[in-house]
Amino acid sequence: MSAVFNFTFVPWFRSVAPYIHKFRNQTFVVGVTGEAIAAGKLQSIAQDLALIQALGVKIVLVHGFRPQVNEQLAAKGHAPRYSHGIRVTDSVALDCAQEAAGQLRFEIEAAFSQGLPNTPMAGATVRVISGNFVTARPVGIVDGVDFMHSGLVRKVDVGGIHRTLDMGAMVLVSPFGFSPTGEAFNLSMEEVATRVAIELKADKLMFLTEVAGIRLNPLEAEGEDNPVDTELPLDVAQKLLAQLPPATLPTDVGFYLQHCVKACKEGVERSHILPFATDGALLLEVYVHDGIGTMVIDERLEELREAKPDDVGGILQLIEPFEKDGTLVKRSRTEIERDISAYTIIEHDGVIFGCAALYPYPEAGTAEMAAVTVSPQSQGTGDGEKLLKRIEQRARATGLKSIFVLTTRTMHWFLKRGFQPVDPEWLPEQRKAKYNWSRKSQVLVKYL
Structure with missing residues (x-):
């Protein structure tokens, strides 16, 4: 064969x-x-x-x-x-x-x-x-x-x-x-x-x-x-x-x-x-x-909702190809299980086709939108915009004033949707301490 x-x-x-x-x-x-x-x-x-x-x-x-x-x-x-x-x-x-x-x-x-x-x-x-x-x-x-x-x-x-x-x-x-x-x-x-x-x-x-x-x-x-x-x-x-x-x-x-x-x-x-x-x-x-x-x-059929523990496997399967090609930073199953309440997903007939996570930094009045992923089968259908809107709603509901992303390959997508580039020094101190300077990710901010 x-x-x-x-x-x-x-x-x-x-x-x-x-x-x-x-x-x-x-x-x-x-x-x-x-x-x-x-x-x-x-x-x-x-x-x-x-x-x-x-x-x-x-x-x-x-x-x-x-x-x-x-x-x-x-x-x-x-x-x-x-x-x-x-x-x-x-x-x-x-x-x-x-x-x-x-x-x-x-x-x-x-x-x-x-x-x-x-x-x-x-x-x-x-x-x-x-x-x-x-x-x-x-x-x-x-x-x-x-x-x-x-x-x-x-x-x-x-x-x-x-x-x-x-x-x-x-x-x-x-x-x-x-x-x-x-x-x-x-x-x-x-x-x-x-x-x-x-x-x-x-x-x-x-x-x-x-x-x-x-x-x-x-x-x-x-x-x-x-x-x-x-x-x-x-x-x-x-x-x-x-x-x-x-x-x-x-x-x-x-x-x-x-x-x-x-x-x-x-x-x-x-x-x-x-x-x-x-x-x-x-x-x-x-x-x-x-x-x-x-x-x-x-x-x-596409259901936009917050993730549950049973969704961990589907999220891992979705983001794995993007981790391999360097688009996303690799996350372990343990890390996703720990942070599952931070994730929003798009599910279609029991299959997860999109996800994004919200990590708040309340002391700085902002939050990171991370692990933003849309399956190649669904790209161009508006699923990315749906995820972004839900993340923005979650951020506003907790009184945050902005959201930010770190990206190496999709900067233009975020710029078209109201994000602005800032220096990594802008990041909250807690997040700046984990910033990978060798990866040189672009930092983009959207004010809500």
């Missing part, structure tokens, strides 16, 4: 580990469009879902079948009809939907049953269980349009789904529901997935669709690797929806966004819109910091 492979694989695998721990025993509802299956993506999607499940995630898979039903209708010389963004399901369309659902269920179960050597499914045992988990009601007549056998979700068998997941199986839900009288109704995958996620209190709702995601300002996407906004706060998503015309087509900006917003408003912390055209989109979204699609969240 080459040294280059070791060099790239080991750090990557270590970076993924926090997300594996974070999502273990969580529940994801994944909505896969019929377009993804028609595009030949089922095999790779099944492999990725099997891997995610193997890492301890409970999965409910909801499949769509829009193009498959339209294909069946075309074969019978019957044109598809839509109104208000919903299929009008007459008796012919209902037969086509049942045929398409049966065929897709067969294909999905087959995809999860494969275990050939030298494939991602080798050695995997994925039990896929489907059933009548959804009770439906008719859409009825809307604005003079009779939707006939089209329905909406009335109730989700939450207990049955949870019991199935607790058995270690993956739950498969087709966009069909049955009334208490046994009548079948054709449902939309998007509504089913959203209602199931809400009723289960799922940790994630993920739509794997033909839409890459959402960009609030398309002009900002020029020259960027990812053309979409990877994180969309719920309030911003709601304002965007209010500005858009009603979405009737899957490619309309608001089509999937409206379901993501609904899920987040009703308790699902994170809802995602992912492009099935990107190989491994599910893995990239779940196990990579920035993800690949657009995530709607009911609050920003």
Whole structure:
């Protein structure tokens, strides 16, 4: 095995580990469009879902079948009809939907049953269980349009789904529901997935669709690797929806966004819109910091807070590379544990991406802002400014008049944020006694 492979694989695998721990025993509802299956993506999607499940995630898979039903209708010389963004399901369309659902269920179960050597499914045992988990009601007549056998979700068998997941199986839900009288109704995958996620209190709702995601300002996407906004706060998503015309087509900006917003408003912390055209989109979204699609969240995932003893390991891991290259002065674990109450951190999904410490010198009316670190993955996102503002707030709260930093490489960053250079002789006597004259650190002060 080459040294280059070791060099790239080991750090990557270590970076993924926090997300594996974070999502273990969580529940994801994944909505896969019929377009993804028609595009030949089922095999790779099944492999990725099997891997995610193997890492301890409970999965409910909801499949769509829009193009498959339209294909069946075309074969019978019957044109598809839509109104208000919903299929009008007459008796012919209902037969086509049942045929398409049966065929897709067969294909999905087959995809999860494969275990050939030298494939991602080798050695995997994925039990896929489907059933009548959804009770439906008719859409009825809307604005003079009779939707006939089209329905909406009335109730989700939450207990049955949870019991199935607790058995270690993956739950498969087709966009069909049955009334208490046994009548079948054709449902939309998007509504089913959203209602199931809400009723289960799922940790994630993920739509794997033909839409890459959402960009609030398309002009900002020029020259960027990812053309979409990877994180969309719920309030911003709601304002965007209010500005858009009603979405009737899957490619309309608001089509999937409206379901993501609904899920987040009703308790699902994170809802995602992912492009099935990107190989491994599910893995990239779940196990990579920035993800690949657009995530709607009911609050920003980055939590700015004071550090606790359990954060010592994360702080050490964050600052170690900067200590090695000389950007930061080396600090021992004992020193960080002793001073942990001085630290402020930025945490994202259980991973620490930024930290700074405040060491007060009350007799001089000032404090040192030390160990200022932002992970390379988060640099340029404003995390440094957030840390600085929190440190300033902490300093003001204790009646201090200024904060100062010692730096050898990041002087310009601090100068842009109101710091002024001073002679090391300015330092409080207690701090001056520990000043490393051979390191020649610049001393910068900001008056509060």
